[in-house]
Amino acid sequence: xxxxxxxxxxxxxxxxxxxxxxxxxxxxxxxxxxxxxxxxxxxxxxxxxxxxxxxxxxxxxxxxxxxxxxxxxxxxxxxxxxxxxxxxxxxxxxxxxxxxxxxxxxxxxxxxxxxxxxxxxxxxxxxxxxxxxxxxxxxxxxxxxxxxxxxxxxxxxxxxxxxxxxxxxxxxxxxxxxxxxxxxxxxxxxxxxxxxxxxxxxxxxxxxxxxxxxxxxxxxxxxxxxxxxxxxxxxxxxxxxxxxxxxxxxxxxxxxxxxxxxxxxxxxxxxxxxxxxxxxxxxxxxxxxxxxxxxxxxxxxxxxxxxxxxxxxxxxxxxxxxxxxxxxxxxxxxxxxxxxxxxxxxxxxxxxxxxxxxxxxxxxxxxxxxxxxxxxxxxxxxxxxx
Numbered sequence: 315x316x317x318x319x320x321x322x323x324x325x326x327x328x329x330x331x332x333x334x335x336x337x338x339x340x341x342x343x344x345x346x347x348x349x350x351x352x353x354x355x356x357x358x359x360x361x362x363x364x365x366x367x368x369x370x371x372x373x374x375x376x377x378x379x380x381x382x383x384x385x386x387x388x389x390x391x392x393x394x395x396x397x398x399x400x401x402x403x404x405x406x407x408x409x410x411x412x413x414x415x416x417x418x419x420x421x422x423x424x425x426x427x428x429x430x431x432x433x434x435x436x437x438x439x440x441x442x443x444x445x446x447x448x449x450x451x452x453x454x455x456x457x458x459x460x461x462x463x464x465x466x467x468x469x470x471x472x473x474x475x476x477x478x479x480x481x482x483x484x485x486x487x488x489x490x491x492x493x494x495x496x497x498x499x500x501x502x503x504x505x506x507x508x509x510x511x512x513x514x515x516x517x518x519x520x521x522x523x524x525x526x527x528x529x530x531x532x533x534x535x536x537x538x539x540x541x542x543x544x545x546x547x548x549x550x551x552x553x554x555x556x557x558x559x560x561x562x563x564x565x566x567x568x569x570x571x572x573x574x575x576x577x578x579x580x581x582x583x584x585x586x587x588x589x590x591x592x593x594x595x596x597x598x599x600x601x602x603x604x605x606x607x608x609x610x611x612x613x614x615x616x617x618x619x620x621x622x623x624x625x626x627x628x629x630x631x632x633x634x635x636x637x638x639x640x641x642x643x644x645x646x647x648x649x650x651x652x653x654x655x656x657x658x659x660x661x662x663x664x665x666x667x668x669x670x671x672x673x674x675x676x677x678x679x680x681x682x683x684x685x686x687x688x689x690x691x692x693x694x695x696x697x698x699x700x
Contacts, residue, residue: 319363326356358557362467365400371443372402372466378441384429386460407454407462411571421459427572428581429461434561435585439481442472446557448565470557476502480558481591484582492518502555522579 333352340348361367369390376387389403408415410430413423430453437444445452447468454462472480479502486494492515499505505514562578569576585591664678 322359322363326359329356358468364397365395365467366397368467368469369395369400371469374443375437375441375445375463375466375469378437378443379433382433382436384460385433386456386462388462388464405454405456405462405464407456409450410453410455410568411450413572416455419455419457421455423572424576426455426459426461427569427576430565430572431569431576431578431581432585433461433463434565435582438472438558438561439477439484439585439591440589442474442477444470444472444558444561446470446561448561448568450568453568468557468560470554470561472554476554481586484579484586485591487518487522488579488583488586490519490522492522504555 329352333349337348369392372387373390373392376389379385379387386405388405391401391403394401408419408421410426416423416426430448434444434448445463445466445468447465452463452465454464456462479498483495483498483502486492486498493511495518496505496509496511496514500507500509566578569578664675664682
């Protein structure tokens with residue numbers, strides 16, 4: 315495509331000049347998203363034009379699959395490649411969606427679908443660098459039934475933190491934990507922290523059903539649902555996460571052509587279990603629970619002193635609510651309420667601590683029992699004064 319770089323450069327300049335005008339008339343909630351969308355588009359399209367970068371990414375992915383027998387990445391010839399020219403090994407293959415030819419060769423399309431999914435799980439979860447353009451023209455099967463990847467102009471890279479988030483997202487989806495999925499999407503920068511969680515739960519339920527092959531038939535319907543939810547919120551999908559979404563939307567169509575009943579979550583579960591990620595997920599959950607238990611315990615220990623100070627203020631008649639002074643008999647009622655709150659706090663804290671450490675849980679239950687007795691005595695005294 316002659317002069318394509320100059321043409322794209324002109325288009326990008328037009329976008330940059332129009333952006334201030336568009337953001338000035340756009341709703342305030344959308345201005346942040348529009349600016350980031352323009353920046354991300356410029357970055358991605360510029361990277362696609364750089365054949366030197368494409369060659370480096372292809373070689374890195376090829377090295378990651380050096381010990382894998384199910385995947386083949388063409389070899390790069392760097393001595394005859396540059397920013398404007400890329401030269402690679404010629405690899406013959408059968409088009410990935412040519413099911414008749416695949417069957418005639420003796421290959422099972424269902425097994426091929428699972429090989430493609432495992433290759434992408436490895437790239438995204440284990441390696442952190444992935445091929446991001448899995449349309450049928452870029453995927454083939456060679457005469458040894460190896461999956462052949464072509465065209466590495468569109469690739470993505472995850473930080474270790476993003477890889478962990480992707481694992482947690484899959485684990486949450488497998489467990490159908492939509493609240494955890496929302497938390498992960500917020501951590502990834504996909505959702506704003508003010509997103510309507512109840513509405514997002516409905517969208518994620520649709521997504522899970524679709525991934526399991528039991529829900530809506532295509533991602534376009536799902537993304538329309540997501541768009542309705544996100545319309546009121548400023549959001550930014552990081553470029554590499556957007557590429558991951560593209561991989562999901564495009565590869566879903568390819569995998570379902572190979573296996574109409576393909577369940578991406580079941581495939582993810584098999585991969586995660588085979589590579590020990592379920593155990594790591596359980597460990598991370600345990601660490602999170604221990605942290606929550608520690609925070610709850612600290613808060614519970616601080617509650618009595620804080621409530622005692624409030625009650626002393628009430629007893630002295632110094633606490634005012636909208637100009638009113640709280641005197642007796644509210645002091646006795648306040649003490650009963652305070653002890654009830656303290657008791658409830660210890661019960662909740664002890665229940666959490668028991669899951670983490672039975673010893674600390676037993677101590678907590680002992681204190682909860684004492685506070686229950688104090689609460690009953692305080693309630694009896696309050697009733698006696700009445």
